[in-house]
Amino acid sequence: MTASYKHLFQRAIAAAPERLHFAAHSHHLWPDASYLGQLAAWEDGVRLADRKWERVMGEIWPAAQGHVAAELGLPDPSTVVFAPNSHELLLRIVSALPRRPLRILATDGEFHSFRRQSVRWEEAGTVTVERVPLNRIVERACSGDHDLVFVSQVQFGTGHVFEQVAELAALARPEGPWVVIDGYHGFMAMETDLSAVADRVFYLAGGYKYAMAGEGCAFLHAPPGFGSRPEITGWYAEFDDLSLPPGRVGYAPDARRFLGATFDPSGIYRFVAVRDMLRQEGLRTADIAAHAAELRDALLARLPIEAELLNPGSPARFVALRSPHAAAWKAALEAQDVIVDVRGDVLRIGFGLYQDARDLEGLIWTLERL
Known part of the structure; x- marks a missing residue:
């Protein structure tokens, strides 16, 4: 089970409690520090x-x-x-x-x-x-x-x-x-x-x-x-x-x-x-990357949309999914307060320390209904 570090991001989460933010690679949420x-x-x-x-x-x-x-x-x-x-x-x-x-x-x-x-x-x-x-x-x-x-x-x-x-x-x-x-x-x-x-x-x-x-x-x-x-x-x-x-x-x-x-x-x-x-929390970059990788791998194992994965096996903190539907998917997700981003025909989903297994379930549930 993926660990949760939401206690480090209480202000950012409280500012938009219904949001599922999966654009850590674009604009990372800010921790309370x-x-x-x-x-x-x-x-x-x-x-x-x-x-x-x-x-x-x-x-x-x-x-x-x-x-x-x-x-x-x-x-x-x-x-x-x-x-x-x-x-x-x-x-x-x-x-x-x-x-x-x-x-x-x-x-x-x-x-x-x-x-x-x-x-x-x-x-x-x-x-x-x-x-x-x-x-x-x-x-x-x-x-x-x-x-x-x-x-x-x-x-x-x-x-x-x-x-x-x-x-x-x-x-x-x-x-x-x-x-x-x-x-x-x-x-x-x-x-x-x-x-x-x-x-x-x-x-x-x-x-x-x-x-x-x-x-x-x-x-x-x-x-x-x-x-x-x-x-x-x-x-x-x-x-x-x-x-x-x-x-x-x-x-x-x-x-x-x-x-x-x-x-x-x-x-x-x-x-x-x-x-x-x-x-102070004992968190190194390797620890944060491992947390993000666990979320990424769990998403890819259950990815409910058909798209070309451009960076399989990459240590990058986002997955790049190529599809002619990328822009439409991004807009549909955003309409439900699920934040990702698009570069041309590539949908990018990024992972950060403020996400946990419950967030991932919410993302997958929303992707299934696109």
Whole structure:
């Protein structure tokens, strides 16, 4: 019998008690700890006023860096930097590569944010982009024809997992190519150990999905020696380098070189509060993934709809079901307050810590009546 962790999500469940939320891969429900983190951010803001930044950058920020480093096996937490969203960090990475037009290699299944931005760059003539299927990305990267290689750890549409990070990392050099792993569907969805490649790859993710912390807490692991002077930069990246000539822009020697300007720190507070809660509960990513896998396997064993499963055996925290009826199914489920999502003709059903066996029975009962 699947365990229940609903006691950690009482506020979110009470807000919509009849809802069956199976879109943890899209918008994960927030645990009660995130509420406490949000309150702490507000209270620090009014209690400390201008001096709140001493606490943010001196205590909350390092705590968040430590949590990310521990989760990913990073040897040095100072390689982690935060931003309001991963798009900002993508822009700064690309701005740090001097070549124009920049030659980018990516898969044909990347997130909307990267897809839209890369197409616009192509329109402007500032980049050229080669898009290939996931199973060809390493082969094409070996050609040496690209300055930057961008690939998702888990493909957001199909749930396919990229398992050749080490092969790409072996190609990375400070002078190029750079390797960027988009880990948004991998971070805290599955165990991820970057210890062997931390000196070679960038890793992007954030708190919106499986980290359960909501918006405003994207992060980047930036390997030392890669991108010392991003062109898109804010005053938080300033560093008093006494060796610089007068008037030259300085940068922090660690991942803070990718910082922008003033930001809302509440997302980082929420992330730290959630991670602290998980530690207190003795819940690791492996435990959460096992809980989700039990729900996923139980659904697939009794799936009452005819659809093509795109990610059999995948550790992704959602199942991807292809059918011409996907959009109609999603609408019919939503009409009954059962929340899933659709990407084209793919119905995605995601699993999280806030679901239990009773929720699964409700989902199956509703699917049977589509």
